[in-house]
Amino acid sequence: MKRSVFATPYLIWMAIFILVPLGIIVYYAMTAAAPDGGVVFTLDNLIKAFDPLYMGILGRSVWLAFIATCVCLLIGYPVALILTSRNFKKGSLLIILFVLPMWMNFLLRTYALINILDNGGVVAQFLGLFGIQNPKLLYNTFAIILGLVYNYLPFMILPIYSAMVKIDHGLIEAAEDLGANSWNVFRRVRFPLSLPGVVSGITMVFMPAVTTFAVSRLLGGSNFMMYGDVIENQFFFMRDWHFGATLSLVMMVLMLVSSFIFRKYQDDDSGGMLW
Amino acid sequence: MVKVKSLFQKGYLGLVLLFLYAPIATLIIFSFNAGKTMGKWSGFSLKWYEQLFQDPSLMSALSTTLTIAVLSALIATVIGTLAAIGIHSMRKRTRSLVETATYIPMLNPDIVTGISLMLLFLFLRVSLGYTTLLLAHITFNIPYVIFSVLPKLRQMPQNLYEAALDLGCKPTRAMWKIIVPQIMPGIVTGAIFALTLSIDDFVVSYFTTQGVSNLSIAIYAMARRGISPKINALSAIIFVSIVTLLLIVNIRANRVQNGKEKKA
Amino acid sequence: MADKIIDLVNLTKSFDGEKALDGVNLYVRRREFITLLGPSGCGKTTLLRLIAGFEKPDDGDILFEGQRINDLPPYKRRVNTVFQKYSLFPHMNVYDNVAFGLTLKKKDKKLIDQKVREMLELVNLSGFEKREVESLSGGQQQRIAIARALINEPEVLLLDEPLAALDLKLRKEMQLELKKMQQQLGITFVFVTHDQEEALTMSDTIVVMNKGQIVQIGTPVDIYNEPINAYVADFIGESNILPGVMLEDYKCRFAGQEFICVDRGFSRNEEVEIVLRPEDLDITPNDRGMLHGVVESILFMGVHYEIRVRLHEDLEFTIHSTDYVAEGTPVGIDIEPDAIHVMKASDMPLATEEELEGAADYEA
Numbered sequence: 001m002k003r004s005v006f007a008t009p010y011l012i013w014m015a016i017f018i019l020v021p022l023g024i025i026v027y028y029a030m031t032a033a034a035p036d037g038g039v040v041f042t043l044d045n046l047i048k049a050f051d052p053l054y055m056g057i058l059g060r061s062v063w064l065a066f067i068a069t070c071v072c073l074l075i076g077y078p079v080a081l082i083l084t085s086r087n088f089k090k091g092s093l094l095i096i097l098f099v100l101p102m103w104m105n106f107l108l109r110t111y112a113l114i115n116i117l118d119n120g121g122v123v124a125q126f127l128g129l130f131g132i133q134n135p136k137l138l139y140n141t142f143a144i145i146l147g148l149v150y151n152y153l154p155f156m157i158l159p160i161y162s163a164m165v166k167i168d169h170g171l172i173e174a175a176e177d178l179g180a181n182s183w184n185v186f187r188r189v190r191f192p193l194s195l196p197g198v199v200s201g202i203t204m205v206f207m208p209a210v211t212t213f214a215v216s217r218l219l220g221g222s223n224f225m226m227y228g229d230v231i232e233n234q235f236f237f238m239r240d241w242h243f244g245a246t247l248s249l250v251m252m253v254l255m256l257v258s259s260f261i262f263r264k265y266q267d268d269d270s271g272g273m274l275w
Numbered sequence: 276m277v278k279v280k281s282l283f284q285k286g287y288l289g290l291v292l293l294f295l296y297a298p299i300a301t302l303i304i305f306s307f308n309a310g311k312t313m314g315k316w317s318g319f320s321l322k323w324y325e326q327l328f329q330d331p332s333l334m335s336a337l338s339t340t341l342t343i344a345v346l347s348a349l350i351a352t353v354i355g356t357l358a359a360i361g362i363h364s365m366r367k368r369t370r371s372l373v374e375t376a377t378y379i380p381m382l383n384p385d386i387v388t389g390i391s392l393m394l395l396f397l398f399l400r401v402s403l404g405y406t407t408l409l410l411a412h413i414t415f416n417i418p419y420v421i422f423s424v425l426p427k428l429r430q431m432p433q434n435l436y437e438a439a440l441d442l443g444c445k446p447t448r449a450m451w452k453i454i455v456p457q458i459m460p461g462i463v464t465g466a467i468f469a470l471t472l473s474i475d476d477f478v479v480s481y482f483t484t485q486g487v488s489n490l491s492i493a494i495y496a497m498a499r500r501g502i503s504p505k506i507n508a509l510s511a512i513i514f515v516s517i518v519t520l521l522l523i524v525n526i527r528a529n530r531v532q533n534g535k536e537k538k539a
Numbered sequence: 540m541a542d543k544i545i546d547l548v549n550l551t552k553s554f555d556g557e558k559a560l561d562g563v564n565l566y567v568r569r570r571e572f573i574t575l576l577g578p579s580g581c582g583k584t585t586l587l588r589l590i591a592g593f594e595k596p597d598d599g600d601i602l603f604e605g606q607r608i609n610d611l612p613p614y615k616r617r618v619n620t621v622f623q624k625y626s627l628f629p630h631m632n633v634y635d636n637v638a639f640g641l642t643l644k645k646k647d648k649k650l651i652d653q654k655v656r657e658m659l660e661l662v663n664l665s666g667f668e669k670r671e672v673e674s675l676s677g678g679q680q681q682r683i684a685i686a687r688a689l690i691n692e693p694e695v696l697l698l699d700e701p702l703a704a705l706d707l708k709l710r711k712e713m714q715l716e717l718k719k720m721q722q723q724l725g726i727t728f729v730f731v732t733h734d735q736e737e738a739l740t741m742s743d744t745i746v747v748m749n750k751g752q753i754v755q756i757g758t759p760v761d762i763y764n765e766p767i768n769a770y771v772a773d774f775i776g777e778s779n780i781l782p783g784v785m786l787e788d789y790k791c792r793f794a795g796q797e798f799i800c801v802d803r804g805f806s807r808n809e810e811v812e813i814v815l816r817p818e819d820l821d822i823t824p825n826d827r828g829m830l831h832g833v834v835e836s837i838l839f840m841g842v843h844y845e846i847r848v849r850l851h852e853d854l855e856f857t858i859h860s861t862d863y864v865a866e867g868t869p870v871g872i873d874i875e876p877d878a879i880h881v882m883k884a885s886d887m888p889l890a891t892e893e894e895l896e897g898a899a900d901y902e903a
Contacts, residue, residue, distance in 0.1 A: 007361025007373065010354050010417060017414040018380050021391030024398055079291055082284045094288070096521065101295050103517050105475050107494045108510045112298035115305070118502060122301050125315070153295065173593055174626035176613040178640040178691065184614075188639075192630045211384030214477055218498055228386050235390065235482075245394070252387040259382040 025252070028245035045246040054230065054247065058254075061227040064141065065209035068148035069156075072205050073198070075149070076156035080194070081186075084164040095161055102154045110218050113147055114138065117219075139221035147219040148209045155208075156201040163197025164190065203262045207255060227251060299514060306507035323504040327512075330505060336493035339405070340474055343489060347412035348469035354413070355420025356462055360454070362421065363428040374425075377418045388415060389482030396483065403485035411483040412473045419472065420465035427461030428454075543602075544569045544694060544727055545590060550599035552585055559585040561751040562599070567695070567729060572721050574730040574738040577748035578774070578894035583731045586748075587697050590729065591620050604694075618695040619688035623703060625680045627672045633659075633683055634668035640691040658686040661720065678709045685720075695727045702737065714740050733895070735775045739763065747771050749887065768885035772814040779820075779856050782884070783813040791881060794830055794854060800879040812882045817859040819878035822846065828871020832856070834864050848872065 034040040048054070079098060083091040101109060116123050117137040124137070137143060167190065175189045213228030220226070225233070231251070234244030306324070310317030327333060362373055380388060392411050396403055435457065439449040455462075477491035484492070497503050545567040552560040560582045567573050575583035588594045589601060592613035601608050608616060619640070627636050635642075637658055641651045659665050662682035667675075675683065681701055688696060698717075702710045718741045721728045732738055738745050739759045747754045747762065747770075755767040766772035769780045783793030788803035793813045805811060825831065832850035843859040848870060850856065856872065864870060 003364035004361045004369075006357040007365070010358030010361070010421070011373070013354060013414070013417065014376065017392065017395070017410065018376075021395040024394045025387070025391050028394060075291060075294075078287060082288055085284070097292060098295065100517065100521070101299070103471065103475075104299070104510070104513060105491060105494070107477055107491045107498065108302075108506070108513065109298070111494060111498045111506055112302045112510065114498060115502060115507070116298045116301055121312075150295075150298070153291075168624075168626065170622055170624055170626035171628060173613070174620070174622060174628070175639070176593075177591060177618075177620045178687065179614045179643045180639075181612075181614050184643055188643075189628065207382075207384070211386055213386060214495060218495075228384075231386055231390070235393075241394075244390070248387050248390050251384060255384050255387075256379065256382055 022252075025245050025249055028242050029249040032242045045243050048243065049246045049250050057225060057230055058227050058250075061210050064145060064226065065148065065206050065212075068145050068152065068209050069202055069206045071145070071149045072153050072156040073202065076153055076201065077160055077194075077198070079157050080160035080164050080197070081190070083161055084167075091165075095158070098157050098161075099154050102158075106151055107214060109151055110147055110215055113143070113150055114218060117143060117146075138219060139223065141220070141224060143219040144216050144224060144226070147215040148205075148212065151215060152205040152209060155204040159200035159204060160194060160197040163200070164194050167193050199262060203259070207259065211251060211255065299510065302507045303511040303514060306504060306511045308504065308507075311502075311504060323508040324512075327505045327508040332488070333493055333505065333509070336488045336490050339408075339487060340490040343405075343409055343412055344470050344473040347409055347416055347473050348466050351413045351416035351469045352420050352462060352466045355417045355465060356424050356458070358417070359421045359424035359428060359458075359461075360450075363425060377421055380415060381418045381422075385415075385476075385478040386482075389479040392479070393482040403483060405484070405487045408480060408484040408487060408489065411479050412476065415476070415479060416469035416472060419468045420462075423465030423468060424458055424461040427458040431457045542569055543567065544604060545729075546600075546602040546605075547586070547590075548600040548602065550586070550589060550596045550601070552582075552589065552594060552596050558751050560589075560596075563751070563753055565746060565753060565756070567727060569727055570725050571743050572718065572728045572730065572741060573744045573746065574732060574742040575746050575748060576732060576735060576738040576774075578733055578890040580750070580894060581748040582751040583746075583748050584699055585751075587620075587699055587729060587731050590695070591618055591697055592616050617693055618697055619691050619693040620697045620699065621681075621684050621688050621701045623700045625684040625701075627680055627683060627687070629672055631672070632668070633664075633670045633672065633675075636672060636683060637687045637690055639687060654690055655686075658690045661689070662686045663716075677704055678713065681705065681713070685717075689720075689724070689726075693726065695729060696721075698728060698730045700732055702732070702734075710737075717741065739775070747774065749890070754887070765880065766814060766882060768882050768887055769812050769814070770885070770887040770889055772812075772880070772882065773889045777817050777857060779815040779817065781813050781815075781854065783811050783881070785809045785811045785881060789876075791879065794850060796829060798829070798874060798879055799876045800881060801877050802879075802881040805881065805883075810884050812884050814880040814882060815856070815874065815878060816880075817845070817857045818843070819875065820856060820858045821873040821875075822848075822858060822860050822862065822864060823871040823873050825869045825871050828873050830872040830874070832870060832872065834866050834868045834870060837864060837866060 029045060030041060030043065031039045032042045032045060083094055083098075115121055118124070119138075171189055171193075172185055175185045180188060210226075211228050212226060213232050216224060216226040216229055217232075220229075227247070228251075231244055231247045234240050234247060238244075305316075307319050307321065308316055309320035309322070362370055365373065389411070392407070392414065393403070396407050401407060431454070435453050436449055439453045440446065444452070475491070476489070477495065480489050480492055481495070488496070494506060494509075497506055543566045547563060547565045550560050550563045551558070563582070563586065565586075575586060577583050585594065589596055592608075592611060596609065603616070603618075628639070631639075634655055637655050638651050641654060655668065656665070659667055662685055664679060664682055664686070667679070667683075672680065672683070681704075684701070701717075702713050705713060714737060717728075730738075730741065739762075742759055744756065745759055745762050746756050749770060755762060755771050757765070762771065763775055766775060766778075772778045772780055781793055783791050785791050785802070785805040785808070786797065787807055788805075789800060791798055791800050791802075791811070791813065822828075830850060832848040832855075835847040835849045835855065837847075838845045840859075843861050844863060846858045846860055846864060848856045848858060850872075858872070
């Protein structure tokens with residue numbers, strides 16, 4: 001009995017629940033409701049999807065995700081660096097603290113931000129002490145970016161930390177032996193060897209950030225839609241499932257292509273980030 | 276000089292930790308607030324906790340989340356582990372193909388996964404509810420299980436299985452007694468991953484269920500309407516549970532370490 | 540006499556409460572090839588790391604050309620290290636690895652090119668500049684590690700069991716090459732190993748260590764012929780060690796017999812330990828010989844036979860001979876006076892099997 005037969009249940013499952021649905025999306029994207037109640041093949045929706053309005057929103061989503069990713073990188077890289085420096089023997093314990101928020105439901109984390117930023121909330125009260133009344137901290141781009149950073153920061157810290165921790169200490173000693181002071185050790189050994197982790201982190205933040213919808217809906221309100229919001233809107237508000245599917249298709253293709261490009265830059269023995 | 280640098284480093288870490296935990300801390304503190312607003316302290320009260328437990332929709336959402344998580348993790352782990360074993364034995368080309376295909380749901384934005392499943396269910400004229408939610412969760416969990424178990428299969432010394440057969444073990448028994456224990460860490464990691472993903476999921480659940488809510492959906496609905504201190508109470512409970520869980524895991528891990536050291 | 544380039548004074552170092560070095564005093568002369576020899580855990584690597592600067596001594600001083608360098612960080616010391624695991628930078632190719640030290644000093648590119656070429660030639664790897672480190676074999680990686688260290692023209696080269704991971708033939712080749720290199724370049728080499736043959740082959744001076752202390756210092760010939768105690772005798776070369784009594788100068792007693800020997804200076808009837816090297820014992824027909832026994836086993840070793848002869852219940856000799864003797868044959872044994880080495884009795888326990896084996900992968 002060939003052992004590869006064990007994979008059959010999975011293959012069947014995958015066919016039904018992954019491949020077929022993707023096919024259905026393509027089907028819906030390429031069709032539209034016909035006046036007689038049936039469906040007609042058309043590329044109109046695809047063309048509409050590339051309309052400046054929607055491309056603009058896509059662009060903005062990418063832009064916001066990009067900013068959030070950069071902020072996460074700026075904040076998170078030093079954290080990983082400090083945790084793996086020689087002063088910190090308890091780094092492996094402390095990393096848990098930085099990673100713990102990942103385990104809290106992300107909606108709760110987002111809600112926590114609403115809580116704080118709301119006009120009746122703590123930050124507003126604090127600013128009130130300085131005479132700043134009614135600071136509009138919510139329902140704008142700032143809040144969305146803050147929400148993205150807050151939610152995804154641990155996802156940036158963890159892979160960078162993992163990559164740094166794996167650096168063979170012997171390499172650091174060799175560099176010092178050959179004349180490298182701390183700055184040179186960082187620049188020529190630590191930093192280059194941490195880059196696969198950085199790419200991992202960027203992937204794990206940027207991708208979800210572009211496609212988010214809950215964060216932007218809760219923190220941005222209906223005025224600051226990101227691409228994900230628009231898609232959801234098409235399905236549940238505008239009830240234009242065909243167009244919704246089209247937009248989803250666009251997003252999916254964009255994301256899959258970028259993912260595959262990113263994977264090339266990653267340190268790939270890990271085949272999946274998990275061990 | 277070293278001392279100053281060390282101080283800066285600790286300070287920076289402290290700041291980042293503050294950033295990460297201040298919102299959560301505020302949530303928890305104000306869950307005990309007698310008043311409804313999140314800015315002014317009106318006195319200590321446990322009423323929001325009471326209201327939380329008396330809220331039928333929240334409680335049912337909680338139970339839904341937990342049961343779905345456990346069930347989907349279980350089923351996904353079984354299917355995924357079998358799949359990993361199967362994939363490991365495939366020829367290189369088929370294996371590459373299947374692995375790439377398995378990556379796709381992981382790389383796909385969850386909106387697309389959610390929508391595609393929703394369309395599937397509608398196409399099959401299955402009404403959205405608990406079952407569809409479960410099916411959806413199993414679906415996105417399986418790839419993570421596979422990619423947790425596969426590396427362990429790769430790291431396993433090749434001839435263990437053969438050694439067992441050589442010593443007279445039947446193939447199924449060898450599978451059970453030799454292979455599974457070796458890959459158990461991968462299975463466990465995969466299962467935990469699945470549990471976590473399931474508990475945390477929002478977007479896929481949002482699209483694949485109607486009427487039946489899980490926790491994330493319930494919170495979303497409440498949050499859209501504005502602040503509600505019941506959520507604070509819920510957050511506090513969840514946070515404490517997570518910390519407790521972590522402490523237990525750490526203490527057990529330490530005990531195992533010390534036990535090993537004592538024996539050595 | 541060449542001057543001291545490194546002087547270690549009363550060095551002590553502990554890890555987690557355990558003493559790795561206990562008041563060690565040692566000096567290294569310019570252009571010397573000095574080997575620190577001992578089983579795993581004896582402190583030799585710790586000593587090396589103290590010289591390199593990766594550890595700070597708890598007590599004592601490290602002097603380099605007369606200057607105290609205890610507080611000098613590794614990147615400021617004029618020594619370079621060849622690591623046991625080579626520690627080549629995986630994200631750089633051969634050229635960048637070898638050039639590393641010079642790149643840091645911001646030397647002119649043309650100069651660096653030239654020096655790298657010279658170094659690669661020295662280690663017989665010309666043309667390897669663009670190769671990726673991971674594509675190299677163990678022996679090649681090790682030579683790159685040497686090139687990388689030597690390009691900085693250090694006064695002292697520290698080598699931490701660099702040949703441990705190589706197979707036998709390659710190891711022997713590298714031993715000769717390293718010795719040649721050292722003599723050619725005129726650099727001081729401080730070499731760490733647990734392999735006594737290696738030490739005997741390459742060194743000008745051997746420092747035998749045990750449990751954080753120096754047991755004996757001397758030239759290879761001295762150490763081999765005049766081990767100071769049973770520990771050293773057992774560690775270096777093979778030997779038969781047995782208790783004896785020094786009756787008077789030039790006369791001793793062991794195995795129930797009196798022998799003429801070449802040692803003096805012990806007190807009358809002092810209890811001593813006798814070392815007999817297997818190759819110094821001669822097998823004779825049973826009717827002759829000073830001692831008698833029965834051949835218990837004989838193994839063909841290529842160069843000689845290794846013969847175990849049992850004299851009586853608690854006494855057995857290992858003898859190397861080029862002649863075959865069948866198992867079970869009663870034989871006689873002859874011992875020339877200068878084959879008998881007398882040592883002061885010491886209570887230093889011999890190196891255990893674990894210590895000898897564990898040398899393959901340790902940090903001490």
